[in-house]
Amino acid sequence: MNSVVIIGGGLVGAATALALHKAGIKSAMYDQVNPMEVVMRGDALEFGESGGAVMIQAGGLRVLRTLGLLDECLANGLSSPYVTWAKIDGSSEIIGDMRIWNKKAGETDTRLLTPLHILRSKILIQACHRVGIKTHVGKKLVGVTQDENSVTATFADGTTATSDLLIGADGIHSATRRNVFGENLTAKFTGETGYIGVVNIKEHNITIKETDDVAFYIDRDHKYFVAVFKVSPEIAAVRVSTFEDPEEEDQSYRPFNDLPKHAGRLADLMQSWGVAPNVVKMMRCAFRISAASIYDLPDLESYNKDRVILIGDAAHGMVPNAGIGLLTGLEDVGTLLPILRHYPDGNDWKKALAMYSKVRVARGTAAANQARNMRAKGMAASVFGGGLNHFVFRLVVAGGNNGLFTLYTLFDCEEEVSKLIEEESK
Ligand SMILES: Cc1cc2nc3c(=O)[nH]c(=O)nc-3n(C[C@H](O)[C@H](O)[C@H](O)COP(=O)(O)OP(=O)(O)OC[C@H]3O[C@@H](n4cnc5c(N)ncnc54)[C@H](O)[C@@H]3O)c2cc1C
Numbered sequence: 001m002n003s004v005v006i007i008g009g010g011l012v013g014a015a016t017a018l019a020l021h022k023a024g025i026k027s028a029m030y031d032q033v034n035p036m037e038v039v040m041r042g043d044a045l046e047f048g049e050s051g052g053a054v055m056i057q058a059g060g061l062r063v064l065r066t067l068g069l070l071d072e073c074l075a076n077g078l079s080s081p082y083v084t085w086a087k088i089d090g091s092s093e094i095i096g097d098m099r100i101w102n103k104k105a106g107e108t109d110t111r112l113l114t115p116l117h118i119l120r121s122k123i124l125i126q127a128c129h130r131v132g133i134k135t136h137v138g139k140k141l142v143g144v145t146q147d148e149n150s151v152t153a154t155f156a157d158g159t160t161a162t163s164d165l166l167i168g169a170d171g172i173h174s175a176t177r178r179n180v181f182g183e184n185l186t187a188k189f190t191g192e193t194g195y196i197g198v199v200n201i202k203e204h205n206i207t208i209k210e211t212d213d214v215a216f217y218i219d220r221d222h223k224y225f226v227a228v229f230k231v232s233p234e235i236a237a238v239r240v241s242t243f244e245d246p247e248e249e250d251q252s253y254r255p256f257n258d259l260p261k262h263a264g265r266l267a268d269l270m271q272s273w274g275v276a277p278n279v280v281k282m283m284r285c286a287f288r289i290s291a292a293s294i295y296d297l298p299d300l301e302s303y304n305k306d307r308v309i310l311i312g313d314a315a316h317g318m319v320p321n322a323g324i325g326l327l328t329g330l331e332d333v334g335t336l337l338p339i340l341r342h343y344p345d346g347n348d349w350k351k352a353l354a355m356y357s358k359v360r361v362a363r364g365t366a367a368a369n370q371a372r373n374m375r376a377k378g379m380a381a382s383v384f385g386g387g388l389n390h391f392v393f394r395l396v397v398a399g400g401n402n403g404l405f406t407l408y409t410l411f412d413c414e415e416e417v418s419k420l421i422e423e424e425s426k
Helices: 011-022 035-041 058-066 070-075 098-104 123-130 175-180 259-273 277-284 325-342 346-379 386-401 413-425
Strands: 003-007 026-031 053-056 082-087 094-097 116-119 134-137 141-146 151-155 160-163 165-168 188-200 214-219 224-230 235-242 288-296 308-310
Touching: 003 011, 003 151, 003 160, 011 026, 011 058, 011 123, 011 325, 053 058, 053 325, 058 070, 058 325, 058 413, 070 116, 070 123, 082 386, 094 098, 094 386, 098 386, 123 134, 141 175, 151 165, 165 175, 175 308, 188 259, 188 277, 214 346, 214 386, 224 259, 224 277, 235 259, 235 277, 259 277, 259 288, 308 346, 325 346, 325 413, 346 413
Parallel strands: 003 026, 003 165, 026 134, 082 214, 165 308
Antiparallel strands: 053 116, 082 094, 141 151, 151 160, 188 235, 188 288, 214 224, 224 235
16 A cells, blocks of 8 residues: 545544554545634644543554554543533542552453543644644535546645545545435434533532542433533533533534533533533533534445445544543544555455454444433433432442443454454455
8 A cells, every 4th residue: 555545634534644654654634614714713733623632542542552552541531430420419429449440341450440631632643743644724625526547636726636545534424424324324413412621620629539430410300411420630621411402413523612602501501400510511611612513424334445445433433422532533543544554455455444344343333332222211211200210220330330331332442353353364
């Protein structure tokens, strides 16, 4: 493989570029974001569509370890073993110990047992720049054509880029997917909008106890949902989700410039739901608030068509309820790397890409279904009210904490690829 074009410079696009670099393959990233426009709007420059914090479980941390970025990421986030689910006012807490769940799932590296909570950082992008991977900005993909010998991306400004392979890492509304795999393959709006506030908790004297570092506050009867992610001793992200927002559906993640207006409006909304005062205060004191409309992408049958593959949310964008969207994208990257290492000869690329698709479609579909399931169960109330479901969930978490089962499944990228290669050679 001589040259690769990556469409999208989000976290998965950047991780892909780094993986290709490790496999000795040259790539260039193209992102629609135009830094001048962003700076003129007064926003911080950031690729990737969703703001706030993400949780990265063991499988994703393994891929960061492979890319040589684990220590840097661990140093820039907060590793917290607990996840708490509570009623909307913070009462009736159910605390899951992720160390036990990850051990049960088969993780043996003690550094990876505790999930990492990190702001969507620029670590991956910076790592790309360090090794000389170029990001072309202001390049919105509008068309893809391919033939026997090459694939060509066409951008809105009329320029083109031709390569041996094109990787669509352009997120849940992927233009690569629509152009190559079918215009009908679009993500559906769920009716939910998440508003994510980022706050300096130290400056505002907001205390969060260790078991609430990652906490979900839910009123199942009214479908009220608030989440908190502490990412350092100073910084936390708070998310409020609403189905009743008067704002129109917006395809993209968007930061708000009129911060005080939105901070006050969202904090008042949370207060009216009965959310605990320290959590309401987080939204009221946020220094950045962004909105993310929540979408679900129908399951795809293939992530590969000739010289094009899909990766990350472009392939399996999912509802965020299980917190495994990025993890699944990182697994894609962790799978692609050993495949490309095994098939370094460009003549074998067809076999390699088909193998990638085969192994990742199964996993991506399973992950999207897990996320849908968590969403349905997480918000559901029985005829006896939400309290019963909360109680049932308590039993499930207790089972997990006692090592009886795990809701988290570990995907060993290298091992899965080795198995497939062995099967192929039979
Ligand atoms: C509210 C919320 C909370 C979440 N929490 C978690 C969590 O805790 N844990 C977890 O694992 N996952 C979580 N996720 C999911 C996670 O954010 C995504 O899976 C991940 O960011 C996807 O990365 P990506 O690089 O594939 O796509 P994106 O981050 O969407 O990046 C796509 C890139 O492509 C560019 N692009 C788009 N269209 C074009 C085009 N036409 N031409 C050129 N460039 C283009 C965009 O500018 C962007 O830079 C959450 C998602 C949401 C919405």
